[in-house]
Amino acid sequence: MARPGLSPAKAVLWAVQLACEANLSTFRILVSQHRKTLRNETVLRIVLSHLPESLEPSLYIPLLQDLVTGNIVEDPEIPVDTSAFEELSEKEAAKRVRKLHLLPLVWPNAPADAPEDPIVLFLIHRALRIDENTGLITQIPELLAPFLHLSQYLRTWLITTVLPLLRLNYEYHPTDIPNISIPSFERLSDAAGINLLLSKTGNSDSKDAVGRDLRGLIGPWMYGDTRQKRRRLRKNSSVSAQTVAPLDEAPVANQKCASWEEVFKWITAQATTSWKTAVEVIEQWDGPGDVDLGGYEDGTEWLDEEDQQHLERRYARSALAVAYLVPDSSLEALEGIHRIVSRIIVLLDLDRIPTLEVSGALLSPITGVDILLSSKNSSFLRNGLLEDSNTLTKPIEASLKLLHALLVSAYLFTRERVNMNLKRAAELALLQHESEQRMELGRLLKSGLALGQKGDDKHWTRLRNSILWLRSWGAEEAGEGGDAEHGKGVLGEISKEEIEVSILKTLLSNNRNSSISMIHATRADQI
Numbered sequence: 001m002a003r004p005g006l007s008p009a010k011a012v013l014w015a016v017q018l019a020c021e022a023n024l025s026t027f028r029i030l031v032s033q034h035r036k037t038l039r040n041e042t043v044l045r046i047v048l049s050h051l052p053e054s055l056e057p058s059l060y061i062p063l064l065q066d067l068v069t070g071n072i073v074e075d076p077e078i079p080v081d082t083s084a085f086e087e088l089s090e091k092e093a094a095k096r097v098r099k100l101h102l103l104p105l106v107w108p109n110a111p112a113d114a115p116e117d118p119i120v121l122f123l124i125h126r127a128l129r130i131d132e133n134t135g136l137i138t139q140i141p142e143l144l145a146p147f148l149h150l151s152q153y154l155r156t157w158l159i160t161t162v163l164p165l166l167r168l169n170y171e172y173h174p175t176d177i178p179n180i181s182i183p184s185f186e187r188l189s190d191a192a193g194i195n196l197l198l199s200k201t202g203n204s205d206s207k208d209a210v211g212r213d214l215r216g217l218i219g220p221w222m223y224g225d226t227r228q229k230r231r232r233l234r235k236n237s238s239v240s241a242q243t244v245a246p247l248d249e250a251p252v253a254n255q256k257c258a259s260w261e262e263v264f265k266w267i268t269a270q271a272t273t274s275w276k277t278a279v280e281v282i283e284q285w286d287g288p289g290d291v292d293l294g295g296y297e298d299g300t301e302w303l304d305e306e307d308q309q310h311l312e313r314r315y316a317r318s319a320l321a322v323a324y325l326v327p328d329s330s331l332e333a334l335e336g337i338h339r340i341v342s343r344i345i346v347l348l349d350l351d352r353i354p355t356l357e358v359s360g361a362l363l364s365p366i367t368g369v370d371i372l373l374s375s376k377n378s379s380f381l382r383n384g385l386l387e388d389s390n391t392l393t394k395p396i397e398a399s400l401k402l403l404h405a406l407l408v409s410a411y412l413f414t415r416e417r418v419n420m421n422l423k424r425a426a427e428l429a430l431l432q433h434e435s436e437q438r439m440e441l442g443r444l445l446k447s448g449l450a451l452g453q454k455g456d457d458k459h460w461t462r463l464r465n466s467i468l469w470l471r472s473w474g475a476e477e478a479g480e481g482g483d484a485e486h487g488k489g490v491l492g493e494i495s496k497e498e499i500e501v502s503i504l505k506t507l508l509s510n511n512r513n514s515s516i517s518m519i520h521a522t523r524a525d526q527i
Contacts, residue, residue: 008037009093010085015043016100017084019050028063032072040067044122045102053126053133057143065146068119109183113153120151127162131182137166141294148296155296156223161186163220163294164197172213173200190259193221194266202270202277210277211284212292218263219291223302260288260311264318264386271325278322279336282343287315312347314386316395319344321385323403324392324426329419334411337422341403350397353404356411363465365474366405366488368398373488378430381423392426405429405473409490412466416451418443428490437491441467441499445506464503467491471499 006014011034018027031038038046044067051060066072085093105121106114107128115121127140140162148155161182169179180196188196197217201210270278288311289303303311323337338356345353354362372391380390392399406425413420418440428437448463471494472487486492491499 006034006085007090007093008034009090009097010088011037012042012046012097012100013088013093014085015046016050019046020052022052022055022059024060024063028066028072031063035072041105041118042102043067044105044118048105048122048126048129049100049103053130054136057139061143061146064119064122068147068150115151115153117151119147120154123147123154124157128182135179137162137182138170141166141296145296148298152298155298159220159223159293159296163296164217167216167220168197172209172217173204190262191265194218194262197221198266202274202280208284210280211290214263214281214285215290216292216294219288220293222259222263222288223291223293223297257307257310257314260314261386263288264314267318268321268325268386271322272327275322275326275328275333275336278326279340282319282322282340286347287312313395316344316347317386317388317390317393320393320395320399320403323407324381324385324423327421327423329410329414329421329424331411331414333421334407334414337407341400341407344395345400348395348397348400350400356408359404359408360411360415360466363469363474365476366401369402369405369473370488372398372402373429375431378427381426381430405489409470409473412470413440413444416444416447416463416466418447425490429488429492432486432493434493437493441491441494441502445502449506449510460503460507467499467503468496471496 011030015027015030015034015038018024018030031043047060047063063072103125105118105125107121107125114124123144127137127143130139130143131137141158144154144158144162148158165180165182165185185193185196198213201213201217204210206212267278267281270281289308319340323340326333326337334356338353342353345351353359377391380387380392384390385393388394392402403422406422406429409429410420410422410425413425420440428440444463444467448460451459470489471491473489475487485495487494487496
């Protein structure tokens with residue numbers, strides 16, 4: 001019941017004055033005593049228009065909560081001083097009210113699917129004004145969190161928009177990124193948004209920072225089944241490591257999954273510009289299901305099983321693409337690729353592989369890859385690494401075995417200081433150009449000679465064994481015709497006899513008689 005002596009117009013004017021002064025205790029009393037005039041929507045518009053945005057949300061959240069629950073009731077024991085408005089005429093009061101132009105609850109350029117609940121509209125509009133007028137987006141989660149149960153829209157907006165921007169500007173890279181407003185952030189395309197969020201990823205000295213950025217920036221940005229729909233509606237209405245399921249065929253992607261393709265493109269792009277970052281992505285991040293939503297999620301699954309399987313397979317394919325794209329041929333780069341392969345093998349729940357050093361010593365036979373050893377597959381090395389038709393990056397056991405064979409091959413060359421990256425090894429194995437293979441064999445023998453002169457004869461025995469393995473990938477031990485005219489390894493077009501002769505000629509030309517004798521003894525033992 002309104003107190004006598006204070007008309008509706010004067011009650012509104014007084015409420016505006018109290019809001020400007022941030023006098024919330026008196027404001028609350030006034031609202032309780034003039035509920036017919038100061039209804040919830042009117043109160044929210046007054047607060048939105050006149051309460052300073054710099055005010056700590058904790059000071060006015062109780063008022064908002066009581067508006068929602070209807071707990072604002074009149075307390076007749078509290079005196080109210082209305083003297084400030086006694087001399088103001090009703091006509092003048094009404095005139096001033098008409099000039100107030102209180103802000104609407106719906107914010108400018110709101111999407112067509114904006115909620116209708118006044119409190120939810122207020123909260124989003126208030127958050128946008130805090131961002132616009134103060135830049136204090138650190139206050140926004142505190143403002144919104146108590147009301148997330150009222151609206152899935154509000155929860156999704158906090159997670160997808162506010163949380164990644166807050167982490168980017170204030171938590172993860174506070175000194176590196178120029179602040180961007182929430183509306184500007186929301187208008188970004190998928191590619192632009194991902195590039196912004198990951199623009200400093202890989203430049204931090206913090207341990208596991210790369211995985212943190214994918215988990216804590218990209219994960220929230222992609223959250224919500226309706227994110228794409230909401231963004232399309234907004235555009236139209238504006239004034240402008242979980243386990244990868246080893247399936248042979250990935251489910252068809254829908255629009256919801258399309259945005260993740262920009263993430264996968266970003267990952268593969270890092271392979272050529274900053275391969276260490278690409279390796280860290282695979283090591284530290286389990287893929288699209290590995291997200292950090294800041295505890296604001298409600299426990300429901302936001303990706304159904306079909307979408308999850310599809311995205312997991314796309315992630316695995318991206319990791320294999322990275323392996324082929326790394327241009328560096330150093331031992332460090334090859335070790336990085338080995339970690340990628342090992343990681344995907346774990347996700348696919350396949351048999352583990354030994355370290356490169358152990359693999360280079362064991363020279364175990366490679367089986368189950370013949371179906372992929374075709375010159376037509378060499379085209380997949382040049383483009384289309386992320387295409388579903390690319391057999392080299394298909395996350396299945398055969399492609400992982402081939403990748404491991406190529407990796408060990410590159411390692412054996414690089415170990416002898418004949419640097420070779422994985423793509424070059426793949427070209428040698430798939431194209432089987434005899435002249436190219438002979439050239440690489442010559443480089444290997446020349447480097448081996450230089451290194452062998454400084455070591456003992458065991459070096460040559462090891463080098464010979466490595467070269468023979470590079471020709472056939474251990475086909476002799478596997479019983480797959482190792483004495484055939486052609487091998488399946490990166491030196492497969494060179495006959496075994498020619499390789500033996502080339503090694504002996506190299507030794508004879510440099511008077512390595514002891515090495516020749518040791519190699520003959522080794523051959524005799526093998527026979």
